[in-house]
Amino acid sequence: MKNLLILGAGTSGTMMANHLRKTLAKDNWDITIIDQEVNHYYQPGFLFMPFDIYQPHQLRKTVVEFIPKGVNLIKERIQSIDKDNDKVLLYNGTEIKYDILVIATGCKIAPQETEGMQGDQWYKSVFDFYTFDGAKNLRDKFKTWEGGKLVIHICEMPIKCPVAPLEFAFLSDDFFTKKQIRDKVEITYVTPMSGAFTKPMATKELGHLLEQKNINIVPDFNIEKVDTENNKIVDYGGKEIEYDLLVTVPTNMGDELIARSGIGDDLNFVPTNKTTLQSNIKENIFVIGDATDLPASKAGSVAHFQAEILTDNIQLFIAGKPLKEEFDGHANCFIETGHGKALLIDFNYDQEPVKGTFPIPGIGPLRLLEETRLNHFGKLAFRWVYWNMLIKGISIPFVTSNMKLAGKKTEH
Amino acid sequence: MIEKKIAGYNVLCNEQGYLTEPDQWNKEIGLELAAEEGINITDKHWEVLEYLRNQHKQEVAITIRKVGKSGIVDIKEFYQLFPDGPLKKASKIAGIPKPVSCI
Ligand SMILES: Cc1cc2nc3c(=O)[nH]c(=O)nc-3n(C[C@H](O)[C@H](O)[C@H](O)COP(=O)(O)OP(=O)(O)OC[C@H]3O[C@@H](n4cnc5c(N)ncnc54)[C@H](O)[C@@H]3O)c2cc1C
Numbered sequence: 001m002k003n004l005l006i007l008g009a010g011t012s013g014t015m016m017a018n019h020l021r022k023t024l025a026k027d028n029w030d031i032t033i034i035d036q037e038v039n040h041y042y043q044p045g046f047l048f049m050p051f052d053i054y055q056p057h058q059l060r061k062t063v064v065e066f067i068p069k070g071v072n073l074i075k076e077r078i079q080s081i082d083k084d085n086d087k088v089l090l091y092n093g094t095e096i097k098y099d100i101l102v103i104a105t106g107c108k109i110a111p112q113e114t115e116g117m118q119g120d121q122w123y124k125s126v127f128d129f130y131t132f133d134g135a136k137n138l139r140d141k142f143k144t145w146e147g148g149k150l151v152i153h154i155c156e157m158p159i160k161c162p163v164a165p166l167e168f169a170f171l172s173d174d175f176f177t178k179k180q181i182r183d184k185v186e187i188t189y190v191t192p193m194s195g196a197f198t199k200p201m202a203t204k205e206l207g208h209l210l211e212q213k214n215i216n217i218v219p220d221f222n223i224e225k226v227d228t229e230n231n232k233i234v235d236y237g238g239k240e241i242e243y244d245l246l247v248t249v250p251t252n253m254g255d256e257l258i259a260r261s262g263i264g265d266d267l268n269f270v271p272t273n274k275t276t277l278q279s280n281i282k283e284n285i286f287v288i289g290d291a292t293d294l295p296a297s298k299a300g301s302v303a304h305f306q307a308e309i310l311t312d313n314i315q316l317f318i319a320g321k322p323l324k325e326e327f328d329g330h331a332n333c334f335i336e337t338g339h340g341k342a343l344l345i346d347f348n349y350d351q352e353p354v355k356g357t358f359p360i361p362g363i364g365p366l367r368l369l370e371e372t373r374l375n376h377f378g379k380l381a382f383r384w385v386y387w388n389m390l391i392k393g394i395s396i397p398f399v400t401s402n403m404k405l406a407g408k409k410t411e412h
Numbered sequence: 413m414i415e416k417k418i419a420g421y422n423v424l425c426n427e428q429g430y431l432t433e434p435d436q437w438n439k440e441i442g443l444e445l446a447a448e449e450g451i452n453i454t455d456k457h458w459e460v461l462e463y464l465r466n467q468h469k470q471e472v473a474i475t476i477r478k479v480g481k482s483g484i485v486d487i488k489e490f491y492q493l494f495p496d497g498p499l500k501k502a503s504k505i506a507g508i509p510k511p512v513s514c515i
Pocket of ligand 1: 009078131255257
C-alpha cells in the first residue's frame with residue numbers, strides 16, 4: 001500500500017482530497033490529510049463580516065464534514081517535513097511516511113513582522129480583517145465608532161486576495177454612507193504599490209472609482225513601524241500618516257513548518273514549478289494554493305484551477321509520464337465596489353484583466369471589468385458555490401482551468 | 413510600446429518609461445535614466461541595480477523585503493539611494509519592468 005499525504009485541509013487540501021479519492025485506486029493508495037484546526041473558514045467572507053453583511057456562523061463549518069470517505073483525517077499540528085526520508089513529523093511526536101506529498105498549508109498574517117503593530121492597541125485601534133477574530137472584532141468596533149480617520153493599509157506584497165483591501169475601502173464608503181456618518185469619516189487607502197491599480201487596463205477602466213467614492217490614496221508607502229502612541233504609521237522614507245482607526249493587512253507568510261523544514265523562501269513560501277505545480281524541492285513533493293511562491297494571485301479561485309491540473313499531474317507522476325505544463329496563472333475574482341455592485345476580473349500570468357463577458361463568450365451573463373449588480377450577486381453566490389461545489393471538487397459549469405480569450409477584448 | 417532614444421541607443425519602453433526589453437539595457441542607459449530621476453549613481457547604486465537585474469532574470473518576484481535582505485543594502489539605505497518609491501525608481505533605472513500587483 002502506498003501513501004499520499006496532504007498537509008493542510010483548507011480550500012486547496014480539501015479539494016485535493018476530494019479529487020484524489022475519486023482518481024487514485026483504493027486498493028493501491030491510502031490518502032491521509034492533516035490539519036490542526038477543527039473549523040474550516042470561508043475566508044472570502046471575512047471581508048464582509050466587519051460590515052455585518054455576513055454573520056460569523058455563515059463562515060465556519062467543520063473540517064471533517066468536507067473530507068470524503070476513504071480519506072484519513074489527522075487533527076494535529078505539523079512540526080516539519082523530512083524530505084530526505086520522505087516523512088512528516090507531527091507535534092505529538094508521530095512520524096508519517098509518504099510516497100507523495102502535497103503541501104497545502106496556505107499562508108497567514110504575520111503582524112509581528114512590523115514594529116509596533118501587535119502592541120496594546122491591537123484590536124483596539126489597530127485591526128486586521130484577514131482572520132476570523134480580526135474581522136469579528138472590527139465588526140464590534142464599527143458598531144460604536146463615530147468617525148474619524150480610517151486608514152486602510154497593505155504592509156507588503158504578496159498578500160492573499162490582493163483586491164480585498166480595496167474592496168474593504170469601497171465597502172467602508174458604502175457602510176458609513178448608509179450609517180449617515182460618511183461626512184465624519186475620512187477614508188485613506190495606503191499601499192506599497194505605485195497605485196491602487198497597477199496594470200494599464202485596470203488603471204484606465206477603474207482609476208475613477210476612488211475619486212468617485214472620495215477615497216484618498218497614498219501610494220509607494222512601505223511601512224517601517226506603527227507608532228501607537230501618536231496614532232500614526234511611518235514609512236522607511238519618513239512619510240507619516242495619522243489614523244484614528246487603522247485597518248491593516250499585515251505581511252502574509254507561509255506557515256513556520258516550512259521554515260522548520262528548511263524548504264521555503266524568506267516568507268516561508270515553497271519554491272514551485274510555475275506550470276506543473278511540482279515543487280522545486282523534490283520530485284515527489286507538490287504544492288498548491290497560497291503555500292506556493294508562484295507569481296499568481298493567492299485566491300481560492302486560483303487554487304480551484306490548480307487542483308484540476310495537479311490531480312492530473314499526480315496521476316502522470318505515478319504512471320512515470322511527463323507532467324502537463326498547463327497551469328497558466330488563471331485567476332478570476334469578483335471585486336465588491338459597494339452600493340450593491342461588483343466588478344469581475346479574469347487574468348493569468350501573461351494576460352492582464354480585460355473587458356468582455358464571462359463565463360460564456362459573447363453572452364456572459366457576467367461582464368468583465370465593469371461595475372454591475374449581477375457581478376455583486378455573483379460574489380455573494382460564491383459562498384454557496386464554495387461550500388457546495390468548490391471544496392468538494394465539483395466542477396463549476398463553463399469555468400475552465402485555462403484562461404479562454406474568446407469573448408474578451410484583448411486589444412488596448 | 414514606444415521607441416525611444418536613451419543615451420544614443422534605440423530602446424523599447426512602455427508609456428511610463430520602463431524598458432520592455434531588459435536585454436537592451438546597458439550602463440550608459442542606466443546613467444541617463446538615473447539622471448532623469450535626479451539620482452547620482454555610485455558603486456552602491458550599481459550593486460543594487462545588478463542585483464535587481466539578476467533577480468528579474470531568474471524570474472523571482474522583486475520586493476522591498478528581498479532587497480533589504482540581499483546583503484547589499486538594508487531597506488533604509490535602499491531608500492537613501494532611491495528616495496520616494498525606491499523599488500519603482502530602481503526598477504526603472506535597472507531597465508526591468510515596474511513591479512505590479514494583479515490589477
Ligand atoms: C479577507 C479575505 C478575502 C478573500 N477573498 C477571496 C475571494 O473573494 N475569492 C477568492 O477566490 N479567494 C479569496 N480569498 C483567498 C482564499 O481564501 C485563499 O486563497 C484560500 O483559502 C487558499 O487556500 P489554501 O488551501 O491554500 O490555504 P488555507 O485555506 O488557508 O488552508 C491552509 C490550512 O493549512 C493548515 N495548516 C497550516 N499550517 C499547519 C500546521 N503547521 N499544522 C497543521 N495544519 C496547518 C491551516 O490550519 C489551514 O486549514 C480571500 C482571503 C481573505 C483572507
